[in-house]
Amino acid sequence: MRAAVLHRTGQQTLDVRDDIEPVGFGPGRVRLRIRATGLCHSDVSAMTGVLPQPAPFVPGHEGAGEVLEVGDGVTAVAAGDRVLLCWLPACGGCAACRRGQGRLCPAGFRNVGTPNFRRSGGEPREIFGFAGSGTFTEEVVVDAGCAVPIPDDLPFDIAALIGCGVTTGLGAVLNTCRVEAGSSVAVLGCGGVGVSVVQGARAVGAAQILAVDPVESRRAAALRLGATEAVAPEVLGDARRRITAGEGFDYVFEVVGRSGTARAAYDAARRGGTVCLVGAGAADDQLRFGMLELLFDEKRILPSVYGGGDVLRTYERAIALWRAGRVDLAGLITHRVPLDGINDAIGQLRTGAGLRTCIEL
Known part of the structure; x- marks a missing residue:
């Protein structure tokens, strides 16, 4: 064969x-x-x-x-x-x-x-x-x-x-995070899994869904499939300030699998918000946090395996x-x-x- x-x-x-x-x-x-x-x-x-x-x-x-x-x-x-x-x-x-x-x-x-x-x-x-x-x-x-x-x-x-891919993305929304209706969501990485996250967020009634990806065609696809706005990574901070009045998003999904993107996801979430790690990364790619910020930000960091x-x-x-x-x-x-x-x-x-x-x- x-x-x-x-x-x-x-x-x-x-x-x-x-x-x-x-x-x-x-x-x-x-x-x-x-x-x-x-x-x-x-x-x-x-x-x-x-x-x-x-x-x-x-x-x-x-x-x-x-x-x-x-x-x-x-x-x-x-x-x-x-x-x-x-x-x-x-x-x-x-x-x-x-x-x-x-x-x-x-x-x-x-x-x-x-x-x-x-x-x-x-x-x-x-x-x-x-x-x-x-x-x-x-x-x-x-x-x-x-x-x-x-x-x-x-x-x-x-x-x-x-x-x-679909199960991984939808499941991160439905199972791991249980995204609430009316909430704000950002999705970092809009390939097949990331856009499945976008569709899951739309299906449960998220009010704002920001798609973040460096590739214009993927941003366009995310908009077609449910995102309310799509931006390049370099303007994520500006979008965060404009959409959430500087507070940060209720839920941020990292769907790339890199420590730099995961750190950006953490920074984009509001205090008390949720950061969901969906992307599969390398074993030697280390992600660092300060103990003080972890305590006082009280952000939930939730890895999601196969839809969680x-x-x-x-x-x-x-x-x-x-x-x-x-x-x-x-x-x-x-x-x-x-x-x-x-x-x-x-x-x-x-x-x-x-x-x-x-x-x-």
């Missing part, structure tokens, strides 16, 4: 090959035919080494498609079912799951160090899948808990985005909001490419062009 492979961490482009096959099928596992997958900035971060991932590997973790076959003991899905891929499934029985924090379940990463693919000839033969999945491919084998059934009216391209709530429930809420017309998920897809176009899409992502690229297989 065909798949896009990164041979060494730090390489700029992927090798689209036709000699790859999925491995690991057996009890408790399912084999999926991927029909659509999203290109997320986390995939590029894994390619560069910002996010840890053994190589060689197949990137991709936002996917949707059909079940081809199921292993012994699998009852939740059957061959022919339409599913999206959950890259961080919860086991349901560990301490984190029992506390209702399934997105922190360590079992979700248990397959990261196990090869998902192999080459039918040549070296190296063993190939990993990003985050234990790897969706830049025609087929993949994953744990049964990764295959989540979707309704027939949900297109594969939208389902793929719900599998990560029950992932399956957030999927359901995203689908419900999409059906009701409260969020425009198709509007997040600004580019559509076949697998052979993946390197051009990566180049566009690096320049900040567009929101989400859908790879159709």
Whole structure:
């Protein structure tokens, strides 16, 4: 089958090959035919080494498609079912799951160090899948808990985005922060996840939603999808003074994953406000605060992993909001490419062009 492979961490482009096959099928596992997958900035971060991932590997973790076959003991899905891929499934029985924090379940990463693919000839033969999945491919084998059934009216391209970016952005609003109606919101970083935050803030009735991004096309997209105003980062301070009378925003979302942007998010929030860290950054990128400011500002700093709530429930809420017309998920897809176009899409992502690229297989 065909798949896009990164041979060494730090390489700029992927090798689209036709000699790859999925491995690991057996009890408790399912084999999926991927029909659509999203290109997320986390995939590029894994390619560069910002996010840890053994190589060689197949990137991709936002996917949707059909079940081809199921292993012994699998009852939740059957061959022919339409599913999206959950890259961080919860086991349901560990301490984190029992506390209702399934997105922190360590079992979700248990397959990261196990090869998902192999080459039918040549070296190296063993190939990993990003985050234990790897969706830049025609087929993949994953744990049964990764295959989540979707309704027939949900297109594969939208389902793929719900599998990560949409859930991460909407969930940060709905679950992590529980943004209140009538509040003021600023979103720093307006790619696919950031604009999902914007749409979530609009859906819950935020009064002011400021989109902040250095790329004009992304600012325009944020305005189209629910922001009340959009500015470049260098004028964030002016916008804060004008929109909030200098007090600061009730909620500020950092959706970049850099300490400098996180510090700007903290400074843009009002005293007693909430700073939500959504972007995935490097392990050695340190964020500093003064102990006095932390105490007297009393700002809440809330990291949000994969939407910060029950992932399956957030999927359901995203689908419900999409059906009701409260969020425009198709509007997040600004580019559509076949697998052979993946390197051009990566180049566009690096320049900040567009929101989400859908790879159709």
